[in-house]
Amino acid sequence: MQIYEVKNDTAEILYNGNEESLFLFDFLFIEDEELTIVSQVTDISSTENENLNIATVKFCLSVDKTNRLTKYNGHTPPKNAEVGYLDAAEIISLFRPKTNAVVWGEYSRNPELSVATDFKFLSSGFCTICDKPEQSEIIAKTLVSSLEKTNTRTLILDFDGKYQNVKTTNSATFGKEYRIPLDSKALDYIFENDLNDCTPDAKVVIQNIILEIQKYIESVDKGFIPFEMFLQIMMSETKRTRNKGLMAFCNKLLNYKYKKIFADKDTQFSMINDCNGSFKLDLSVVDEKFYPLIFASVVSRLFKKFYVITDITEENTRTSTMKSIYEKQNVRLIPIISHENKYLNKIKAHCNNFAIFAPVEKLKTTENYSVFVEKLKTDEFILYGENSLFVPLLVSIKKQLGKIGLDDIDEITVEDLDDLDRANLELIQKMMKEEEAKKEATTISEDDLNDLEEIYRPESFVQQNQTSDDEDNITEPPEIIEEEPIENNSSEENIDVEQPDIENDEKIEEVEEVEEIEEEPKIEEEQVQQPEQPLQQAQPQQPQPIAQEQTKVEQKSIDIRTPQQPTNQRPMPKANEIPVYEPKEVNSTNVTDFAEGMRVSHAKYGTGTVEKLIKYGKKTLCSIQFDTLGRRLLDPNITTIEKL
Numbered sequence: 258m259q260i261y262e263v264k265n266d267t268a269e270i271l272y273n274g275n276e277e278s279l280f281l282f283d284f285l286f287i288e289d290e291e292l293t294i295v296s297q298v299t300d301i302s303s304t305e306n307e308n309l310n311i312a313t314v315k316f317c318l319s320v321d322k323t324n325r326l327t328k329y330n331g332h333t334p335p336k337n338a339e340v341g342y343l344d345a346a347e348i349i350s351l352f353r354p355k356t357n358a359v360v361w362g363e364y365s366r367n368p369e370l371s372v373a374t375d376f377k378f379l380s381s382g383f384c385t386i387c388d389k390p391e392q393s394e395i396i397a398k399t400l401v402s403s404l405e406k407t408n409t410r411t412l413i414l415d416f417d418g419k420y421q422n423v424k425t426t427n428s429a430t431f432g433k434e435y436r437i438p439l440d441s442k443a444l445d446y447i448f449e450n451d452l453n454d455c456t457p458d459a460k461v462v463i464q465n466i467i468l469e470i471q472k473y474i475e476s477v478d479k480g481f482i483p484f485e486m487f488l489q490i491m492m493s494e495t496k497r498t499r500n501k502g503l504m505a506f507c508n509k510l511l512n513y514k515y516k517k518i519f520a521d522k523d524t525q526f527s528m529i530n531d532c533n534g535s536f537k538l539d540l541s542v543v544d545e546k547f548y549p550l551i552f553a554s555v556v557s558r559l560f561k562k563f564y565v566i567t568d569i570t571e572e573n574t575r576t577s578t579m580k581s582i583y584e585k586q587n588v589r590l591i592p593i594i595s596h597e598n599k600y601l602n603k604i605k606a607h608c609n610n611f612a613i614f615a616p617v618e619k620l621k622t623t624e625n626y627s628v629f630v631e632k633l634k635t636d637e638f639i640l641y642g643e644n645s646l647f648v649p650l651l652v653s654i655k656k657q658l659g660k661i662g663l664d665d666i667d668e669i670t671v672e673d674l675d676d677l678d679r680a681n682l683e684l685i686q687k688m689m690k691e692e693e694a695k696k697e698a699t700t701i702s703e704d705d706l707n708d709l710e711e712i713y714r715p716e717s718f719v720q721q722n723q724t725s726d727d728e729d730n731i732t733e734p735p736e737i738i739e740e741e742p743i744e745n746n747s748s749e750e751n752i753d754v755e756q757p758d759i760e761n762d763e764k765i766e767e768v769e770e771v772e773e774i775e776e777e778p779k780i781e782e783e784q785v786q787q788p789e790q791p792l793q794q795a796q797p798q799q800p801q802p803i804a805q806e807q808t809k810v811e812q813k814s815i816d817i818r819t820p821q822q823p824t825n826q827r828p829m830p831k832a833n834e835i836p837v838y839e840p841k842e843v844n845s846t847n848v849t850d851f852a853e854g855m856r857v858s859h860a861k862y863g864t865g866t867v868e869k870l871i872k873y874g875k876k877t878l879c880s881i882q883f884d885t886l887g888r889r890l891l892d893p894n895i896t897t898i899e900k901l
Contacts, residue, residue: 258312258340260287263333266316268296270340274303274310277342280366281632282651284343285314292332293320295343297649299628315628317648326351328646346370352645359403361612365637365653372652376407377644378610379564385593386601387614389886390419392638393593395657396612397423397566400591401535404564411535414555414567416548418541426534431543432517437554438481438526439519441471446550451509459502466494484519518547530560542690548573553581562587569594569604576603583607596620610642612652617885635887851879851893856901862886864901 258272268287272279279285279298287294295318302311316329345364354375364370385396397413397420404411405426413420429435437443444467452460470490474482488510495503513519520526529536540551552573556565565582567573569592579600582590592604596616605611613626615633626641629649633639636658639649851857855867857879865883871890872878879898882888891898 258285258342260334260336260338260340261311263336266329266331267299268314268316268334270312270314271304271309272312273308275308279310279312279342282345282365282629282649284345284348285312285340286343287314287316287334287338287340289334289338292330292334294318294329294332294334295320295348295648297629299632318646326646348648349650352650357407359399361399361640362652362654362657365634365651368653368656372640372650374640374644374650378640378642379404379591380589381610381644382608383591383610383612383642384604384608385591385612385614386596387593387612387638388595388597388617389614389635391658392614392635392654393568394419394422395654396593398657400564400566401425405535408534409564410533410561411564411566412529412555412559413535413537414540414552414565415537416540416543416545416568416570416573418539419568420537421539423537425537427528427532428537428539429528430539431551434525435528435538436517436520436525437551438479438523438558439484439487440481440554441474442557443519443550443554444471444474447510447513451506454505455502456500459500459506462494462498462500462503463491463506466490479523481520481523483521484514485521488514516544516547518543518551526558529555530558545572549575549578553578556582556585556588559585559588562589564589564591566591567593569598569600571599574600576600579603608642610640610644612638612640614638850900851898857881858899858901859883859889859891860897862889865889 258270258277261269261271263269270285279301281298281301283298285296285298287296294316296314296316298312299315300313302313303309304311319327319330319332321327345366349364349370349372352375353373357376358373359376359378360371360373362372364372379400385393387393387396401411401413401423411425413423413425415421415423448464448467452463455463470482470487474480488507491503491510492507495507529538538555540548543551548570549572552567553575556578559565565588567590569579582588590607592608594601594604597618611626613630615630615635615637620627620631625647626639626649629639629641636655637651637653639651641647641649851867851870853867853869856864857867858864859881862881862883863885865881867879868882868888869880870877871880876892876894878890878892880888880890881898
């Protein structure tokens with residue numbers, strides 16, 4: 258091997274392909290009289306000579322005459338410098354600690370060689386950059402298992418349920434075991450986000466109450482107010498003032514109660530600080546509009562030393578939240594973020610070490626690691642940063658991917674249902690939750706306020722609550738009497754009657770004229786069910802009391818009343834003359850439109866090939882190998898799949 262050309266921190270090396278085998282990420286040494294340079298292969302190309310190839314290498318490390326290893330210092334080697342192969346095990350061993358090692362995976366070229374680093378990779382600012390959920394899941398498992406060995410407290414915030422398979426010592430689900438406290442910051446959030454529809458006078462009243470409550474919160478050790486107490490305070494003030502703006506604000510507070518966002522007891526949010534080891538908080542059931550509030554509240558309430566592992570997305574994070582987290586001395590944030598996230602540059606400013614996976618789309622940045630990342634496979638990543646002297650350490654996670662069942666999905670089982678197009682399933686679940694919320698959402702009206710006991714006087718609130726620090730002494734607020742919706746018991750019912758088709762236009766005209774009659778004689782249900790018998794015209798009846806009408810509705814009879822018909826009015830048509838139209842059937846998506854080998858397109862996953870049609874019960878699923886994201890099982894009746 259010999260140097261063909263040197264340019265900046267890269268060089269092109271000529272070598273005989275028949276005698277020497279080089280692969281991407283292999284290490285070479287370049288040695289001259291002054292310095293030895295450790296370089297890494299980033300590209301390989303052929304020449305016109307079939308025996309000669311060109312390997313492009315990037316300079317990584319410098320080794321001086323005293324064998325001191327440092328970051329590459331910019332030395333340019335001459336063309337006659339000696340070039341030779343360097344065993345990767347020698348480089349990886351430089352970063353392997355003697356104790357408390359974080360084992361990341363296997364070296365891609367040699368599965369028998371594990372890649373490990375010490376905890377400086379984590380403690381001095383660490384970040385994972387990846388675009389796929391299975392990659393972040395493996396990193397989370399690696400971090401939790403390594404941190405538990407050192408008895409370090411670790412918190413996983415699982416916003417979308419991708420870390421369900423990550424085992425932790427403790428866990429809780431938001432809204433059930435865990436809720437956030439209603440403290441001063443939470444009150445500021447409510448004031449900023451829930452008063453857009455209030456009138457100026459209502460805003461003044463609400464702001465005065467919130468300021469008074471914030472003063473009270475500062476005077477107590479627990480630093481929060483039970484949400485139920487705050488709700489009753491606002492509703493009592495609404496009853497007293499009869500202010501429409503306050504009533505609308507109370508309805509928004511009831512939404513927080515329905516969503517189970519805020520705590521009534523300190524045990525609902527103190528469990529994380531009280532635990533030892535790892536703790537996973539499941540936030541997948543929470544509406545994403547509350548993510549920034551919950552994220553900031555959970556982290557601000559960490560009083561002990563914690564490593565916090567979580568995804569950083571544009572939905573769950575704000576710039577102020579990131580700033581407050583990195584200012585906390587007892588919290589070490591380990592973010593997992595995508596290549597295209599707008600917060601990536603701000604995250605990298607606080608991090609010295611990275612685990613970087615291949616991007617879904619080509620990188621637009623010109624970072625030093627970009628040339629390596631673009632050559633990675635989906636089951637590989639590089640460890641790169643200050644604690645590896647900016648040498649990319651190539652790690653393979655192929656074995657770990659096999660463990661979570663991503664390599665074999667030819668046959669579908671009950672367990673495989675969890676892998677059915679996660680995005681579609683999550684969307685369906687979210688839609689179902691929204692529909693359920695609309696049905697069960699609670700609101701208050703002026704009538705509700707009449708049944709509410711008055712428990713609050715603004716001028717005496719602070720005095721009354723400063724005398725009681727124990728939550729058990731708080732008087733239980735009265736239940737809110739909610740108006741039940743009045744059912745509209747209409748006299749019209751849908752009755753399935755088989756009738757002959759229309760024979761001519763005259764019958765249609767007769768029906769139209771009948772519709773103009775204000776009321777009709779009473780028709781018993783038995784008569785309606787027997788269309789072959791003509792309907793008999795009943796005698797005019799006097800209006801009956803409402804109670805009798807409701808009784809007849811409960812007996813499923815139709816009570817139709819009519820005044821005496823004029824002599825010149827046409828007689829009522831017979832039952833067999835009333836036209837009835839049968840509803841049209843809606844055709845569902847036919848999965849037989851797809852065949853094995855067919856090229857298809859999906860809005861999220863891109864283009865791919867149908868590998869197999871899988872029958873499961875009454876359903877037929879398409880196993881599609883997508884060009885960039887791998888194999889997915891999709892239900893054509895749930896998601897849109899277009900044929901190419």
